[in-house]
Amino acid sequence: MxxxxxxxxxxxxxxxxxxxxxxxxxxxxxxxxxxxxSGRIVxxxxxxxxxxxIGEGLKTxxxxxxxxSADVFDPDIEVEKARTAEKYGADTISDLSMGGDIxxxxxxxxxxxxxxxxxxxIYQTVVEKGSFLDMTEQDLIRMIKKHVSMGISSxxxxxxxxxxxxxxxxxxxxxxxxVSKGGSFTSAWMLQNxxxxxxxxxxxxxxxxxxxxxVVLSLxxxxxxxxxxxxxxxxxxxxMELNARLAGRANELGVQVIIEGMGGHxxxxxxADYVAHYKNVTNHRPLFVAGPLPxxxxxxxxxxxxxxxxxxAAGAGADYLCYITPSEHLALPNVDQVREGVVAFKIAAHVGxxxxxxxxxxxxxxxxxxxxxxxxGQFRAAIDGDRAREIHNQDKRETCSMCGKYCAxxxxxxxxx
Numbered sequence: 001m002x003x004x005x006x007x008x009x010x011x012x013x014x015x016x017x018x019x020x021x022x023x024x025x026x027x028x029x030x031x032x033x034x035x036x037x038s039g040r041i042v043x044x045x046x047x048x049x050x051x052x053x054i055g056e057g058l059k060t061x062x063x064x065x066x067x068x069s070a071d072v073f074d075p076d077i078e079v080e081k082a083r084t085a086e087k088y089g090a091d092t093i094s095d096l097s098m099g100g101d102i103x104x105x106x107x108x109x110x111x112x113x114x115x116x117x118x119x120x121x122i123y124q125t126v127v128e129k130g131s132f133l134d135m136t137e138q139d140l141i142r143m144i145k146k147h148v149s150m151g152i153s154s155x156x157x158x159x160x161x162x163x164x165x166x167x168x169x170x171x172x173x174x175x176x177x178x179v180s181k182g183g184s185f186t187s188a189w190m191l192q193n194x195x196x197x198x199x200x201x202x203x204x205x206x207x208x209x210x211x212x213x214x215v216v217l218s219l220x221x222x223x224x225x226x227x228x229x230x231x232x233x234x235x236x237x238x239x240m241e242l243n244a245r246l247a248g249r250a251n252e253l254g255v256q257v258i259i260e261g262m263g264g265h266x267x268x269x270x271x272a273d274y275v276a277h278y279k280n281v282t283n284h285r286p287l288f289v290a291g292p293l294p295x296x297x298x299x300x301x302x303x304x305x306x307x308x309x310x311x312x313a314a315g316a317g318a319d320y321l322c323y324i325t326p327s328e329h330l331a332l333p334n335v336d337q338v339r340e341g342v343v344a345f346k347i348a349a350h351v352g353x354x355x356x357x358x359x360x361x362x363x364x365x366x367x368x369x370x371x372x373x374x375x376x377g378q379f380r381a382a383i384d385g386d387r388a389r390e391i392h393n394q395d396k397r398e399t400c401s402m403c404g405k406y407c408a409x410x411x412x413x414x415x416x417x
Contacts, residue, residue: 005045005214007254009033009034009036010037018032020050021051021052025053031057035055038284039248040056040057040283040286041054041055041058041286042054042257042258043216044153044154044216046114046115046117049113049114049116052116052153054319055286059353060318060350060356061092061319061320061321061349062322062342062348063092063094063118063288064093064342065322065323066078066096066338067096067097067098067105068097069098069099070127071099073097073100075104075105078097079109081335083112084342086113086114086115088342088346088383088384089383092116092117092153092154093109094120095109095119098124098126098127103150116153117153118152118153118154119154120155120156120220121147121155122135122157122158122186132186133189133193137198140198140202141205141209148212152215154215154216155210156182156219157220158199158219159203160219160220160239160240161186161235162197162200165235166235168234168238169235172233172235176230177226179226182222183220183221200246203249207249207250207254211254216255216258217250217255217257217258218257218260219257223236223239224263225265225266227265228295229267231267232270240259243282244281244282244283244285247259247282247285259278260288262275262278262313264292265291265292265293266293266309271313272312272315275287275289275316275317276316286319287317287318288322289313289321291310291322291324292306292309292313293305299328300330303326303344306324307345307347309348310345310349310352311351314348315351315352315354316355317356322345323341324341325338343384350362366381366382373409
């Protein structure tokens with residue numbers, strides 16, 4: 001893994017990693033170098049796997065969350081989820097494990113995948129200390145350094161809020177309050193101990209650990225909305241502005257930064273404006289969006305709701321989408337639900353790229369196969385060709401059983417020769 005890509009880009013040096021990402025994305029290396037230097041693109045690196053570019057001018061990327069919970073922890077299932085997520089197109093995987101032998105589970109996931117892996121170190125810190133109230137700042141720092149040493153490509157810290165913001169949240173009229181798990185752990189510790197945000201207090205030390213291995217910093221979105229009737233408010237604005245300042249400081253210390261924001265639940269008519277606002281305030285840094293869910297009543301089908309919201313967000317300029325599965329708000333997802341979530345958000349990312357860049361060549365390729373009734377060609381070109389093949393082959397016919405011999409394309413080919 002090349003070290004300190006950001007500093008190389010700032011110096012105008014086009015490295016082999018920059019050349020590889022430029023080739024994968026179909027952009028010029030000097031464009032990519034400038035975008036990395038400005039903070040508008042980051043590159044996640046993973047030993048043994050291809051580097052991944054995220055940001056303006058590149059294809060929209062998607063992340064799949066997996067990991068055990070305190071109630072359900074089967075390591076083999078989590079590893080199978082990781083394999084499934086990568087197979088069906090997840091660009092990154094976040095291991096959020098909070099149950100079982102977390103180190104062993106994470107190592108197995110690293111062994112069985114090649115895409116970049118992200119973690120939220122406070123999760124494992126809480127588990128190992130037994131409570132978020134018993135952890136110390138040094139416990140958090142040690143856990144971050146441990147994750148970096150394991151070969152993690154990116155970590156999430158919730159550094160962008162303060163005790164003052166928590167007081168504003170306390171006095172807000174939100175329906176859902178705070179829905180960020182990592183943010184809630186950090187907030188509870190701060191309020192219990194009457195201490196400032198530990199990630200903020202030790203920010204430079206954290207950046208020092210990340211810079212050594214060129215690990216990307218993802219600045220968490222603690223103040224996001226938990227339902228569509230909770231609109232952007234003072235705490236969200238303040239966190240966004242502080243995250244923007246922290247991103248600048250991290251860049252000074254040689255750390256690439258992604259901004260998590262605008263995610264959660266956002267009424268659809270507000271999504272484009274919110275994306276534009278985040279981009280403007282954060283100087284167009286890569287924007288990572290969870291969902292967003294544009295309605296609250298799609299429970300059990302939140303991957304579909306999220307696909308709609310993610311399409312709108314990506315089309316408006318979001319660079320990186322966190323998938324949502326059918327089990328969102330209900331349960332830990334199983335392997336099949338991970339696949340459904342990944343495919344839904346691959347669709348969302350692709351729609352977003354069409355909105356940003358115009359029709360994509362992949363769709364033209366599939367259309368050509370469809371006109372020729374080349375089923376295998378269609379399956380190869382589809383986002384989830386396995387699913388398409390399963391549906392088509394269930395009738396054991398050469399034609400599509402929807403129309404059979406009355407296929408419109410077939411009929412008109414005869415009369416328009």
